[in-house]
Amino acid sequence: MATVTLSHVTKRFGGVTAVSDLNLEIRDGECFSMLGPSGCGKTTTLRMLAGFEDLDEGEIRVGDRVFSNSAKRYYLPPEKRDFGMVFQAFAVWPHLDIFDNVAFPLQIKGLSRAEIQTRTRRALEDTGLLKVQHAYPGELSGGEKQRIALARAIAINPQVMLLDEPLSNLDPKLREEMRFEIKDLQRRLGFTIVFVTHDQAEAMAISDRMLVMRDGVLQQVGSPIEIYERPSSRFVFSFIGLSNFLPVATREGATFVQGVPEAGAVAVIRPEGLSGAAWTLACRPTHIDLSAEGGLRGIVARRVYLGDLVEYRVRVGPHELRIQKGARHEAFEEGAPVGLTFRQYLGYPEG
Amino acid sequence: MGQRRFGTAELLLLLSILILVVVVAIPILLIFWNAFVVEGKPDFLRALALLKEPDTFEALKNSLVIAGGTTVLSTIIGVFFAWLVSRTDLPYKATMKVLFLVPFMLPSFIGALAWKILLSPRGGHINRLLMDLFHLEDPVFNIMSLGGIIAVETMYLFPFVFIQVSGALERMDPTLEEAARISGAGLFTITRRITLPLMMPSILAGALLVALYSLAHFGVPAILGTERNIFIIPTKIYEKIYASGGNFDAIRTGTMLSSILVLAAAAILYIQSLVLSSGRFQVISGKSMRPMVLKLRGLKWPLLILSVLYIAITVVLPTVTIFLVGTLKTYGLAFKLENMTFDNFTYILFKWELTRDAIWNSFYLSLAAAAVTMLIGTLISYVLVKTKIRGKFLLEFLGVLPFSVPGTVIALGVILMWSGRFGINLYNTAWIIFVAYIARYMAFALKSTSAALEQVHDSLEEAARACGATKWQAMKDVVLPLIKPGMVAAFFLIFLPALRELTTSVLLYGPHTRTIGVAIYTLNEDGETVYAAALAAIALVIIMLGQVLIKRVTRAKIEST
Numbered sequence: 001m002a003t004v005t006l007s008h009v010t011k012r013f014g015g016v017t018a019v020s021d022l023n024l025e026i027r028d029g030e031c032f033s034m035l036g037p038s039g040c041g042k043t044t045t046l047r048m049l050a051g052f053e054d055l056d057e058g059e060i061r062v063g064d065r066v067f068s069n070s071a072k073r074y075y076l077p078p079e080k081r082d083f084g085m086v087f088q089a090f091a092v093w094p095h096l097d098i099f100d101n102v103a104f105p106l107q108i109k110g111l112s113r114a115e116i117q118t119r120t121r122r123a124l125e126d127t128g129l130l131k132v133q134h135a136y137p138g139e140l141s142g143g144e145k146q147r148i149a150l151a152r153a154i155a156i157n158p159q160v161m162l163l164d165e166p167l168s169n170l171d172p173k174l175r176e177e178m179r180f181e182i183k184d185l186q187r188r189l190g191f192t193i194v195f196v197t198h199d200q201a202e203a204m205a206i207s208d209r210m211l212v213m214r215d216g217v218l219q220q221v222g223s224p225i226e227i228y229e230r231p232s233s234r235f236v237f238s239f240i241g242l243s244n245f246l247p248v249a250t251r252e253g254a255t256f257v258q259g260v261p262e263a264g265a266v267a268v269i270r271p272e273g274l275s276g277a278a279w280t281l282a283c284r285p286t287h288i289d290l291s292a293e294g295g296l297r298g299i300v301a302r303r304v305y306l307g308d309l310v311e312y313r314v315r316v317g318p319h320e321l322r323i324q325k326g327a328r329h330e331a332f333e334e335g336a337p338v339g340l341t342f343r344q345y346l347g348y349p350e351g
Numbered sequence: 352m353g354q355r356r357f358g359t360a361e362l363l364l365l366l367s368i369l370i371l372v373v374v375v376a377i378p379i380l381l382i383f384w385n386a387f388v389v390e391g392k393p394d395f396l397r398a399l400a401l402l403k404e405p406d407t408f409e410a411l412k413n414s415l416v417i418a419g420g421t422t423v424l425s426t427i428i429g430v431f432f433a434w435l436v437s438r439t440d441l442p443y444k445a446t447m448k449v450l451f452l453v454p455f456m457l458p459s460f461i462g463a464l465a466w467k468i469l470l471s472p473r474g475g476h477i478n479r480l481l482m483d484l485f486h487l488e489d490p491v492f493n494i495m496s497l498g499g500i501i502a503v504e505t506m507y508l509f510p511f512v513f514i515q516v517s518g519a520l521e522r523m524d525p526t527l528e529e530a531a532r533i534s535g536a537g538l539f540t541i542t543r544r545i546t547l548p549l550m551m552p553s554i555l556a557g558a559l560l561v562a563l564y565s566l567a568h569f570g571v572p573a574i575l576g577t578e579r580n581i582f583i584i585p586t587k588i589y590e591k592i593y594a595s596g597g598n599f600d601a602i603r604t605g606t607m608l609s610s611i612l613v614l615a616a617a618a619i620l621y622i623q624s625l626v627l628s629s630g631r632f633q634v635i636s637g638k639s640m641r642p643m644v645l646k647l648r649g650l651k652w653p654l655l656i657l658s659v660l661y662i663a664i665t666v667v668l669p670t671v672t673i674f675l676v677g678t679l680k681t682y683g684l685a686f687k688l689e690n691m692t693f694d695n696f697t698y699i700l701f702k703w704e705l706t707r708d709a710i711w712n713s714f715y716l717s718l719a720a721a722a723v724t725m726l727i728g729t730l731i732s733y734v735l736v737k738t739k740i741r742g743k744f745l746l747e748f749l750g751v752l753p754f755s756v757p758g759t760v761i762a763l764g765v766i767l768m769w770s771g772r773f774g775i776n777l778y779n780t781a782w783i784i785f786v787a788y789i790a791r792y793m794a795f796a797l798k799s800t801s802a803a804l805e806q807v808h809d810s811l812e813e814a815a816r817a818c819g820a821t822k823w824q825a826m827k828d829v830v831l832p833l834i835k836p837g838m839v840a841a842f843f844l845i846f847l848p849a850l851r852e853l854t855t856s857v858l859l860y861g862p863h864t865r866t867i868g869v870a871i872y873t874l875n876e877d878g879e880t881v882y883a884a885a886l887a888a889i890a891l892v893i894i895m896l897g898q899v900l901i902k903r904v905t906r907a908k909i910e911s912t
Contacts, residue, residue, distance in 0.1 A: 088526075
């Protein structure tokens, strides 16, 4: 069993708390990604998992085995954890050929020649590198280098694979391709993936579950759908996908946009659990309907053609909303008055 | 614009080629010509016969032993200390890192002088102390030996390796080591199989620099070896030329030895370019992260003490010795306050014409050589880096020459060229030293200005042109201000070493054109140990002031950008 459990994990660098009281269970065989803006503590968490950083508080267990425990000052060194890891800058050794790069962890384990040969070949085959096995990394492209790193990580058949922004140095097309390959390898080999990224689309595409972090504090854990559909905070809402925020106030059952009293009431209901009159309406650009008559009145400030989509910037008093419609939708000219209807929306406390 | 066949670029190219031909290429050609052409016919048999002569053969052998020994020893010490300050939790590492660079600033021939005072077999202070203490019949150390020369050269040359390796260790992508660690390897295995192999090009580059320098170096073997009949190629050349009093056979022997030096240097540089261009070792990362650090635990303090002791012995002890001996009323007196005086310093600085002249000569020669060489270097680098014209390959070839010409060879080359053969006789004037310095330090100027120019992307100049600036205005308002730090660096890179130069000027000085280095060397040869030490002490003070100045200037530059 390779369930990874983090309990009360805290890490400080000088006066800055990089990770604060993190509790987490990563299930056996799932693909779990950690998402957040740079400096949010996701990479530090991964490095604590790998054993490169000690903990200031808390414990990390894999299965029922303790890997790190700050109270006991016990840290299993990285080389004893039997993890696979892929680094952002590939970290492929330039002085070794592809075969030796991939065979390295097996050689360290002291396996027999024959076994090293078979297992390295298998890893190379799995990553499509068999043909170039005697080339040196310097002769290969970024995508191929990342494949070497991947092959090296799977060579020892790890139960847990740590990926530190492995795709961010690749061009967009290659990135998508590698995403599928990683997923594919996981299905075949059955390891648990812990994946760090700052790219929300990447996280959504690859993960079974994901977490969003900010300033060292966990914001939300859940499936990609849960996180996209029900972000637990305004921050998570804005971090995942495109977003509009509109300050509104509800009085006596009617909701008004703040700062635009002349616009009249908006046809939205204040979600339960929000106290106080003022709250923030959060809405995706694709979840707003446009009409010539009725709705919340605004003016089309700009229209941008994006291929399958047309994006409108609609001004409502001092606010501007981003709205995306299918290209075949009824078109509104710049400067034309339009009405907005919120089909799906969420509410967050004011601010 | 457009179809002019001979524009400014062509003119600059021609000028650059002309300068390099006159300053470097012809002197070297003259050396080969004199060595291998007799009465208009090539004659290699003579060269072979010369190599078989016992004294030249001995010098060749000694050169090989000393360069080899110094290189191996410097590499071991340099790699060890580099690893210590960049990959362990040694206390005060940052300070230690700076201290390990100090030997670089000290002229090695002054170090040799100090060590001769301390460890010469008969009169050496430490030897006498040990003999008195333990009632020994024979001296314990003999610095005036092959081993002694290797030890002293290593003390002042190991920073070449140290700088290369510690720089590479710092720039190395730490995830390369982390990837090995997560693969199951321990620190020892990582060091052996990942870190050391990846550092190999830097280690080799540093080692080759040491070899190149040691092979061409005059000061240390001259001070510690000549008296004991230990010669290497540069000191043999010096001896031949001085013993002969201008005898042509002696000069021919000198040119043959010089040819060997040039070929050896060229071979070393060729190997170096092979190592660096293999490109299999791109390990530099953009992302800066803290590298893995080995916890020294119990060895922490012993290793710090070892490092401090190393600096104390190799830097502090010789420096203190020089200053103390410089104050003695007569050499041989004990170091007691009543035997000491400051009169030596005032005498040297203000009264004695020989030393006063030497200080003045060194000062203006270095200043002039640094300024002129820096400007010429900028011009040549500009043509090399920024222009695309036919015939540039010729300049590229000539531009490599200054790197491979040892100081002794340059001296001999300018003697051959400027002693009236072409109608100009500069022999025994300061001009001949000036010309030699330009050739000797051209490599420094080219390196630092071309690096600066490569940093200035073509688009910056193009943007200025697009804004309506003429080529000259773009150069003056955009390119020059951007490469100014590189030019300032080039100036100091030349000025400071030239101030303490010995190898070249010792072959070129006349009665009134001694440099500081030459004055110290000749005073020592004449047995004026106290005055030699006092002048050396003054030189050390000037060098330290120069270092402080360079720090100031370069720091101000960094802050202003």
